[in-house]
Amino acid sequence: MNEDLDKQLRQALRPVDPGEDFTARVLAQISAKPRSLRTHWRRAAWIPAALAASVLLVVAGVYEWQQRQKEAGLAARAQVVEALRVTSQKLDLAYRLINTSSRPPSDRDSGA
């Protein structure tokens, strides 16, 4: 009984060939694989390039924004300085007018 089952199993489990074109299909897949890998790497090479370009754009944007801020600050400072200068002139003029109007009449003015 044991020997019979062993024999029957060996006969039932004899190797089966997958067909004549199996080897060709395997080789076709192998030759297709490097191409797809190259395509993958070509595609993957865009990722760091795109990242670098994005970083450059951000850095340029930040630099431009800082420059504009700096220029705006300088313009504001110039305006403040100009305003102070004008105010100073006005104050000076006002001071002189006050001084002139409150000065006592001179000897010549009194007719002595």
Added chain:
Amino acid sequence: MPDELLAAARAGESDGFAALVRLHQARVFSIALRMLTDRALAEDLAQEVFLQLHHSIRSLDSHQHLVFWLRQVTTRRAIDRLRREHRSETISLDESLGLVAAESDADPLLRQHLQSLIGKLAPMPRAILLLRYQEDLDPLDIAQTLAVPVNTVKSHLKRSLAALRTQLSGLAPIDESGEA
């Protein structure tokens, strides 16, 4: 001769690798087919095994090593797939006709019945039975191939054979579903 083919394949010669595929395709495909019980899935798995072989060919130093590698990778991949997909379908009569070796002189109905019963075994005992009776390995070699203790192999073999014997005598349904 097989060692020369391996050396040629290792040197990157596609003819050498093609000859190796032709030499071992029946072995790999048969293990995959009887594990997965589906011709299309078995072809896919066998192709994956040979693609992996092409990738790993330089790590194999002898033809004996190559055969061990092919058995190991094919059975492990098949077991993994069966466990992942919980496939436990029986081989239908029509499908099983494709599994029968043409030159076999045994009773065709008995062969189909046996294949159907083997298809009902759980993945690990099924792989052990295939390595024992298709690949003619002894329990120690099977244990090394599947990385399981030799006693586990012996116990699965004993239980599977008992279950098949019972089923063939028409006494009870097959029940060898133990996992290693």
